[in-house]
Amino acid sequence: MKEIDVSWYDDRATVYDTLHEGSLVPYESVVNELDNLFKPYGVRTVLDMACGTGGHALPIARRGYQVTGGDLSVAMIAEATKKARDQNLSVAFHQGDMRTTCHGSFDALICMNNSLGHITEPEDFSITLANFRKNLKTGGLLFIDHFNGAFMREIKSGYARVGRSLTTEQGVVVDIERSIYSEELQSLIVTTKTYTQKHTEEDVIISTDVFQMKLWTKEQMDEAIVKAGFRPLAFYDGMMSGKLQEFKGVESPSLATFAQAV
Ligand SMILES: C[S@@+](CC[C@H](N)C(=O)[O-])C[C@H]1O[C@@H](n2cnc3c(N)ncnc32)[C@H](O)[C@@H]1O
Numbered sequence: 001m002k003e004i005d006v007s008w009y010d011d012r013a014t015v016y017d018t019l020h021e022g023s024l025v026p027y028e029s030v031v032n033e034l035d036n037l038f039k040p041y042g043v044r045t046v047l048d049m050a051c052g053t054g055g056h057a058l059p060i061a062r063r064g065y066q067v068t069g070g071d072l073s074v075a076m077i078a079e080a081t082k083k084a085r086d087q088n089l090s091v092a093f094h095q096g097d098m099r100t101t102c103h104g105s106f107d108a109l110i111c112m113n114n115s116l117g118h119i120t121e122p123e124d125f126s127i128t129l130a131n132f133r134k135n136l137k138t139g140g141l142l143f144i145d146h147f148n149g150a151f152m153r154e155i156k157s158g159y160a161r162v163g164r165s166l167t168t169e170q171g172v173v174v175d176i177e178r179s180i181y182s183e184e185l186q187s188l189i190v191t192t193k194t195y196t197q198k199h200t201e202e203d204v205i206i207s208t209d210v211f212q213m214k215l216w217t218k219e220q221m222d223e224a225i226v227k228a229g230f231r232p233l234a235f236y237d238g239m240m241s242g243k244l245q246e247f248k249g250v251e252s253p254s255l256a257t258f259a260q261a262v
Pocket residue numbers: 004006009021049050051052053054055056070071072073076096097098099111112113114115118119
C-alpha cells in the first residue's frame with residue numbers, strides 16, 4: 001500500500017480554515033443538503049472519513065446526529081477536536097487511514113471535498129471503497145463529493161486559486177494554489193506555495209508542495225462502488241456551490257455520488 005504523505009495538512013492545520021477550504025466551501029448549505037438526503041432514511045450515526053478540521057462533522061453534529069470523524073493527519077484531528085470543544089459539541093475524532101481504519105458500523109458515511117483524490121493508486125481505490133462498506137451497516141448511505149474527472153479532462157487546464165491571505169504577527173501569510181490536469185495520471189497536479197510577505201524584507205517561503213489529486217468519471221465511480229458492495233441511488237453536481245443539482249456530464253465541475261450499502 002502506497003504511503004500517503006499528509007505533512008502538507010499537518011503544517012497548515014491551524015490556518016486551514018482561514019487559508020484553505022474553510023474560506024471557500026459553503027459547509028452549512030452543504031450540510032443542509034446532506035440532512036435532507038439522510039432524513040428519509042432515519043440516519044442517526046454519521047462517519048466523516050477524511051474529516052479535516054471538522055468543517056462538515058461539526059455542523060452535522062449541531063443538527064442532532066451522532067458524528068465520528070477520521071483523518072490521517074494528527075494535526076487536522078487536533079484542530080477538529082479543539083473546535084468541537086470550543087463549540088461545546090460532542091464529536092469523536094480519531095486519527096486513521098480511510099483505506100484501512102474501521103471506526104465502527106454507521107448509518108451514513110461521507111467523504112467530502114475531494115479528499116478521496118489523495119487515494120491515487122487503483123488498487124488502493126478499491127480497498128478504500130471496500131473499507132467504506134465495512135464502516136456501514138447494510139442499508140447505510142454513502143456520500144462522496146469529488147471533482148468530476150470528465151469535466152477536468154474536457155477543460156484540460158484545471159483551476160487556480162490565488163492570493164488568499166491571513167494577517168499574523170509574522171506578517172501577511174499568502175497562499176497560492178494552482179492545479180493542472182494530467183491526462184496520463186487522470187489527476188490534477190496541484191502546486192501550492194505558502195509564504196509570509198513582509199513590507200521591509202524579502203518574502204519568506206513557508207512551504208511549497210506538489211501533490212497528485214486523482215479524478216474519476218461518473219462511469220468509473222459507478223462501476224467501482226457497485227464492485228465494493230453499493231447500490232447507486234443518485235449522482236449530483238453542485239456541492240461546490242452548496243446546492244445539490246442535476247449532474248450534467250462534462251458540464252458539471254463536481255460529482256456527488258450517493259449510494260446505499262447492500
Ligand atoms: C481537502 S481536505 C478535506 C477535509 C474535509 N473533508 C473538508 O471538507 O474540509 C483532505 C483531507 O484528507 C485527509 N487525508 C488524506 N489522505 C487520507 C487518508 N488516507 N486517510 C484519511 N484521511 C486522509 C487529509 O489529511 C485532509 O484532512
